[in-house]
Amino acid sequence: MRIRLLRFLALVALASILTTPAWAAGPGFSATLSEEEKNATGVGRLSATQQAALDEQIERDITLARQGNVVGFAKTFSIRRTPEQASAIGLDQLTSQEVDRLDQRVAYAIAHRPPVSFSYQKSEPQPASDISVKVTRPPLEIHGQVTLEYGQCGDGSFYGGNFDVICYDPVSRLTIAIGASSYRGHLPFYQRFVPPLD
Secondary structure, eight states: OHHHHHHHHHHHHHHHHHHSOGGGGSOOTGGGSOHHHHHHHTGGGSOHHHHHHHHHHHHHHHHHHHHHTOSOOSSOTTTTOOHHHHHHTTGGGSOHHHHHHHHHHHHHHHHOOOOOOOOEEEOSSOOGGGOOEEEOOOOOEEEEEEEEEEEEETTEEEEEEEEEEEEEETTTTEEEEEEEEEEEESOTTOOOOOOOOO
16 A cells, blocks of 8 residues: 555655646747847747747757757748747748748757766875865767658659758757668659750
8 A cells, every 4th residue: 555655655756747838937039039139030029929839849859859869950930830839929020031040040949958067086084185086078969860751742752851960069068960862763843854856
């Protein structure tokens, strides 16, 4: 009986942690923008409800990136939105330049991580000349993803895929991303050109 009670309390504690919104710990994305950035991204023209929905969606992406231990996604923030999500945050009210600027700011927020803290280990009190300090350097973080596709277009078919490799240095906070894609077959956006016969 006691073991069951402990399991129940542990599940309740875990559920409360997972259901607590991450944005409750600090200001939302829109609150971190300067007036100039709000004008450049068009966020300043959104209503309070749309800004709140925008903050929630961005914080959800940041949480997913932290849980997956990645610093970016293959597609931009605006492209990953469903029609309902885009309407809720007022993307249709922004110009293409404002959407591009917003995607850049969201990508930076996802890639930005808290400063890395170093731990120093010191030996027992000894003369100053015998004090030793040990600094542990965090290792490089390498992540990646692979996407395979297959489809049909008209009387033909196509196949292909792409991959992304991301390398992140926690010390210098430098991120390097490499991606490539290749497709074969009758692609939807490719139309074969047949020269006319003389």
